[in-house]
Amino acid sequence: MAQIEIRDLTIEYRKPNSDEPFVAVDRVSLDIAKGEFVTIVGSSGCGKSTLLLAAAGLVNSASGSITINGKEVSDPGPDRAMVFQEASLLPWRSVLGNVRFGLEMQRWKKDDPTERARRFIRMVGLGAFSDYHPHQLSGGMRQRVNIARALAVDPHVLLMDEPFGALDAQTREVMGDELLKIWERDRKTALFVTHDIDEAVFLGDRVVVMGRDPGHIREIIDIDLPRPRTAAMLDSDQFAAYRRRLREGLGEDMAAMHMITEAA
Amino acid sequence: MMTELYRRHEALVLGTLSLLTIGILWQAVVSAGLINPFFISTPGAVFKEMGVQFADGTLVENILASLHSFVLALALAAGVGIGLGVLAGWFPDAEAALEPFIWFKYSAPTIAFYPLFVAWLGYGTPTIVAIAFLFALTPIYANTLSGIKNVDRDLVRAAHSFGARPLDIFLRVALPGSVPIVVAGLRLGVGRALTGVVVAELFGASAGLGYSIAYHAQLLQTTKMMVSILVIILLGVVLTQMLSWLEKKTDSWRVP
Incomplete structure (x- = not known):
């Protein structure tokens, strides 16, 4: 049995001044085994952070369920701990x-x-x-x-919501490396949200690619890089292949994001 | 070396210079016969009179009388203001219920209540304390309210993620997070409580700096009035500085 089981999870937000609910996460299902490091990547608005907050018990679902160690999540609990942005x-x-x-x-x-x-x-x-x-x-x-x-x-499960999102690229790389060193000691089940492709590949056993409108899982990619991971792997052909595949997976979302950044 | 020293204390040096200039001008216009000293006295006469009043004990007596009312009023305002502010900041219903009174306090001059307080409490310390209390209450209440109410949502969420209960959020997040802004409210309250004391003393008191001003004004003793005015200014500066110091100390953790 998987340690974390997410079944047909749908999360809706009520928009202010509107009766229309906004669907942030749409029928997402995902199983995570004990000791697995799963990263979730996607552009902004794909519901990746909302999914994590739901696992933390900080956001309620409209339908579907999340169970951790067989217990359904409805509130924050000592079996989980969250790392936020700074x-x-x-x-x-x-x-x-x-x-x-x-x-x-x-x-x-x-x-x-x-x-x-x-x-x-x-x-x-x-x-x-x-x-x-x-x-x-x-x-x-x-x-x-x-x-x-x-x-x-x-905690049994470590939930991380873009913890290095506000850091510069160099510090980010160092922190990712440090995080893995700490994680290797007891390999707690980890769910890590990021919008950085390299970070997702470098840290994860699996990368969950999410898409938007509404937020859903587009694909899940197994990362067959050996552990412990080293900075040298970032330059390997295998890593480059994963990077390319993820870029394609994010596809239109990334293109849209680039246009926005260039316009701004 | 000198320029370096100057640069570091520029504000202090310039402030002192402008004060000295006013003092010299004050003395000069009287000495030159431009203004009758009857209206504005002279710095020399004021300092001499200050020495006399200090020696015969009237100055100390007046300062203590005013400070007594001030401390009572500020303590009351701090207790009630922080108490109500916390209540209204935490419970939106309490805020809504208190809203009209704060509205009145902002729009109506507090001193309008003076005759009413005299009718209830008579002339003297109770009325003075009541007026000064009302003067000081609003900023202390308003700051406490906004401190508690605007508790950082990110911190609340982080606390929740570790299983914090509402009382934990209140005691460990909202309350400590509000300390600097509450102290800032107290600093504003200090100035206003002092104003309240002096204003109320002008109308009816048997001792105090405001009383001394009103008393000597009736006798047209400008120099003696000036002594009390100067002492009030000094008192205001010293008290506010003390609170500014406390504010800096409690605010040290905030990102500059």
Whole structure:
């Protein structure tokens, strides 16, 4: 049995000042095995983030279901932890306070929350920055804190919503590499949303390609690159082939996006 | 070296210079016989009178009387303003219910209530405190309300994702996130509470800086009036600076 089972999931938003519901995700089905790293890629508006929020229990579905370990998701739960874009750290708390935050919210009792938080801060390489505040850190460091906060609560499933989306290309590559190193330790089931094709291929065991209007799964591509993944793989022919295939898969959406960026 | 020092303290230097210029002009127009000192006194006379009033204890007595009313009014305004602000920020129904009163407070001059308070509380400290309380209440309430109400949605969502309950969101996200803007409201409240105290004292009091101004105004003693006016200005600056300092301290985590 798959650890995450998404069955015919449809999610609708009610538009303000309108009775017409907007369909963000349309009849999506997806199975994810325990320990699998699945990336979801698609242009903006394809419902990829909405799908992730539904798995987190932060968005309700109109029909269909998501079950994790056989339990239907309706609320956030300690079996899942989410890594957001960088703006989600509490700015008045130190790094230590932020990593402790998730543990506090879950009333963590298994061991001392402060000691535990310190351990995960060391794990993401920020041991010397425990007392710093988010505004004193770089974007990459802030995302390490975000990752430590999610891992500290020891979830079964790690949900990541474009966690490196606000970072520059170099930092992004380094962070992807670091994330995999951390992930390799206990290989938690991971669902990672991105709009970056290279990132999707580099991180994922499988890449789910989503299309828009309404948001649906277009195809799922198995990535047969060996683990641990290395930066050198980015230049391999195999990687280039995956990159090309994904570009084609995203096809029209990408072309539309380019036209928008060029027009702007 | 000097230019470097100047550049760093440019605002301070220029501010001091312009104050000194006013002082010198003030003295000069009187010395040159352009304006009768009866109307504006002179800096020298004011400082001398300040020394006299300090020595005989009347200045300290007046400052303490005004400060007493000020502290009571500000404490009340802070308690009620922050309390109601939190309530209205968290419960939209409470905000809607309080809305008309805030509306009245913004549109109507608070001092119009003065005769009513005199009828209820008589002349003296209770009425002064009540007026100053009303003066200070609005900014403290309004800032607290907007701080709680405009809690960062991204942070709320992150907290929810870790299973936060409503009370967690309130205590760990909304409340700490509002501290800087609440302190900013208190800083505004300080200035307005002081204004309220002085204005109310002008109309009816037996001690205090505002009372001293009104008293000496009736006797046409310009120099003695000027002493109280200067002290009020100084008091206002010192109190507001204290709150600005507190604001900076509590605001240190915000992105500059």
